[in-house]
Amino acid sequence: MSSANNQKRHTLEEEFQRRLFDAEANPAPDLWARIDHDLTVQENKGYKKSAQFYRQLAAACFVLFALTGSLLAFYYNRNLPMGASPQGIAARPEAGQASLAPVTPEAAMQAYLEQRAEPAGAAQPQTAQAIPKPGTRGVAGSEARHSAQAVAITGGQGEMGTYYNAGAGYSPFLGYSVAPTARQGKGFVSGGVPGSIGSGINGPWATSGNRYSQIISWERITITFGIESNAGQSVPQRNSGLAAESRSFVEMSEQQNAVRQQQSQQQATVLASTLNKESDKAAAHNSRDNRWSLSLAYAPGYFEQNIGLPEPSRVSSSRMGIASSSSDVNASQESFRNMSAARxxxxxxTAPAFSYTMEVKTGFKLKEKLKLLTGIGYSENTARTKSNYVVRQFWFKPRTKEQFEMSPSTIFLSSLKNDFASDSISVARTGEAFDVDYKYRYLSIPVGLQYEHGIARDWFVYVAGGVAANFMLESSVSASTNEVQAVNYSPKDEESPFRQVQMSGNASVGIGKRLTPNLTLALGPEVRNYFSTLVADPENAMAPQGRPYALGLNVALNYQLGAGRK
Amino acid sequence: MAGKRDMQRLLYDLYSKKMMVVCLRYAPTSFEAEDMMQEGFVKVFANIQNFKRDCPLEFWVRRIMINTALKQLRQKSLMTVSHETEEAGNIASADVNLTGYSMDELLGMIQSLAPRYRMVFNLYAIEGYNHKEIGEMLGISEGTSKSQYSRARVILQGMLERQDKIYQEHVISQ
Structure with a gap:
């Protein structure tokens, strides 16, 4: 029999213990500085961890709002008109320039009649006063320039003209133009007597006493002469070929009425065309309004946390059984058996408890059948185990073998970490089974796409997929017995073994029905898979760690903004 | 925070010398002993709120140091799991007197042992665990623990005998 089998301690052991157990030695002088540094780093890590959570939350919110903002900007930019300045009817002078408002044809005619009634001599100073000047008769400088250009068309005799209209796109006989061009907007009616002061009109018909009126607009220049038989003096016959035929006002008016009618018809045609375009644009606008939708989704389901329990041999290789074995040789084996049974x-x-996800999302129709969805969500994933076993952890005092027991915990919780913990683990069977509840609450920011395809008048099928950033709000492991310590971790809890931010992907397919023109209901199975393990450090966990997933039934109500589908 | 750090410094000053010897017994070199002690004290301070006051604080700190040492050696694969069942030869149980040896000489002898022998010897001879407990702590069988302890003991006795012989030759020559 070897001495190794002999439990009796010999002098060698006693001597070594006497000399070394309570011996002291000075550590390196800088050791405390190194420990201090490590502690500082560890503390900062804790701050960084919580700061990182908020940074990620802020980043996710920023991305969400940036995305929404970009879509809004894109959407509204597309609705802006191509030209900056409106034309046609919209080009009418502003209210502040009321004095520049174009006169009506009736007013023009009235002016013409007044001119007819005036003596020729008296007309001269009036026409001279009618020279457009900035500020006179309320005509602005720019309008005066336009008028001056218009006068230049008639031969550069601006002094002759009396401006009746300087408004853009307007002539007194044609009214407002409905199809303006770059040349439009200048016109006036003038009247006068050739040979008057400042008159530059020369020619055989430009004898003194011949009244004329000229209507100049961008469409046409109409000059009408009225030959005065002033003082019984007749117009020389030689002039009749050159002078315009004198017509009565009635004839002229009829002719102008015919022109006005024709122009009115054209105007109506163009106006109708424009209105059609506006109508189309409004329809397109309404169609774009319908791109936006609000969605409320609810998905109850089955959640698999995908966390196993360690092999009993792995636990026993490190710590299991010492406590029991001190008093009972078979205790360790019993603990081993209990561990296997507990596993x-x-x-x-382990069965799924009631898990669900709720999301409020905004939808934007990218194409006729494709929708981008994003918003905010809340999920609560739970699972439940009925257990008969608790884990007891012990400290031992050397030599005396005195035991110190820590708070009992569930087997699940003790397997999440593999740090120094305790000297030994003992798995004990309780007298009565108890429930262990695992609960994980998340705030999530989902982004996804949904494709819809109509299959009947009010029915459609959909396929949806997306990703979500899930921020842990709370994780807890609780038991229905007082024998086991319950734990509850908040996002800031440094002791929490669980991951604070989880990314997940989800896919759903189903069928939908249009309840009202704006409201649809969609229903279908949904699978949600998390991209990483629940435990933050799976490498150091004793238990095997997998990626959790959830299977559920997606129920979504979608409200289409705008007119909706008829 | 400053106050907390001062208290940590007081605790360090109180136990650092004893814990240094603990680490020196488990580590092959003083550098590694300091690494163990550094990590051990960081764990002590990080988990001080878990101390239940149901055992002496010194014992609690010592246990953390030992477990830290075991963990480090396990990570460095210095503690290869052995399933030796070979029985060691009879070990003389003659009286041993280590009074004439300095602490450095004794630590040097222990440090010169192979890592697995050193672990078992420390846990059995100095910490006071039995072989079953040691086997479960190190993930080896009880028989392996006994076997390795026997070998460690033989080696140490050999070292002591050699030291004694050198000492006696030195005295005779004088």
Whole structure:
């Protein structure tokens, strides 16, 4: 029999223990500085961890709002008219320039009649006064320039003209133009007597006493002469070929009426065309209004946390069983058996509890059938195990073998970490089974696409997929017995073994029905898979860690903004 | 925070010398012993709120140091799991007197042992665990623990005998 089997301690052990157990040695002088540095780094890590959570939340919100803002900007930019300045009817002078308002044809005619009634001599100073000047008769400088250009068309004799209209796109006989061009907007009616002061009109017909009127607009220049038989003096016959035929006002008026009618018809045609375009644009506008929708989704389901329990051999290789074995040789084996039984029990008895996800999303129709969805959501994932076993952890005092027991915990919780913890673990069976509830609450920001395809008048099928950033709000492991310590971790809890931010992907397919022109209801199965494990440091966990997933039924109400589909 | 750090410094000053020897017994070199002690004290301060006051604080700190040492050695694969069942030869149980040896000489002897022998010897001879407990702590069988302890003991006795012989030759020559 070897001495190794002999539990009796010999002098060698006693001597070494006497000399070394309470011996002291000076550590390196800089050791405290290194520990201090490590502690500082660790503390900062804690701050960084919580700061990182808020940074990620802020970044996700920023991306969400930037995305929404970009879509809004894109949407509204597309609705802006191509030209900056309105034309045609919209080009009418502003209210502040009321004095520049074009006169009506009736007023023009009235002016003409007044001119007819005036003596020729008296007309001269009036026409001279009618020279457009900035500020006179309320005509602005720019309008005066336009008028001066118009006068230049008639031969550069601006002094002859009396401006009746300087408004853009207006002539007294044609009214407002409905199809303006670059040349439009200048016109006036003038009248006068050739040979008057400042008159530059020369020619055989420009004898003194011949009244004429000229109507100049961008469409046409009409000059009408009225030959005065002033003092019984007749117009020389030689002039008749050159002078315009004198016509009565009635004839002229009829002719002008005919022109006005024709122009009115053209105007009506163009106006109708414009209105049609506006109508189309309004329809397109309404169509774009319908791009936006609001959606409320609710998905109850089955959640699989995908966390196993460690192999009993792995636990026993490190710590299991020491506590029991001190008093009972078979205790360790019993603990080992209990661990195996607890593991089987965990696998068999872990069942999904009520889990759900709620999301409020805004939808933007990218194409006729394709919709971009984003918003904010809340999810609560739970699972439940019925267990008969608790984990007891112990400290031991050397030599005396005195035990110190820590608070009992569930097997699940003790397997999430693999740090220094305790000297030993003992798995004990309780007298009565108890429930262990696992709960994980998340705030999520989803972004996804949904494709819809109509299959009947009010029915459609959809396929949806997307990703979400899930921010842990709370994680807890609680038991229905007082024997086991419940734990509850907040996002700031540094002790939490769970990951604070989880990315997940989801896919759903289903069928929908249009309840009203604006409201649709969609229903279909949904699968949501998390891209990483629940535990933040799976490498150091004793239990095998997988990626959690959830299977559920997606129920979504969608409200289409705008007119909706008829 | 400053106050907290001062208290941590007081705790460090109180136990650092004893814990240094603990780490020196488990580590092969003083540099590694300091690494163990550094990590151990960081764990102590990080988990001080878990101390239940149901055992002496010194014991709690010592246990963390030992577990830290075991963890480090496990990570460095210095503690290869062995399933040796070979029985060591009979070990003489003659009286041993280590009074004439300095602490450095004794630590040097322990440090010169192979890592797995060193672990078992420390846990059994100095910490006071039995072989079953040691086997479960190190993930080896009880028999392996006994076997390795026997070998460690033989080696140490050999070292002591050699030291004694050198000492006696030195005295005779004088």
């Amino acid at each position: 089987n029990e965990y696998q068999d008895m």
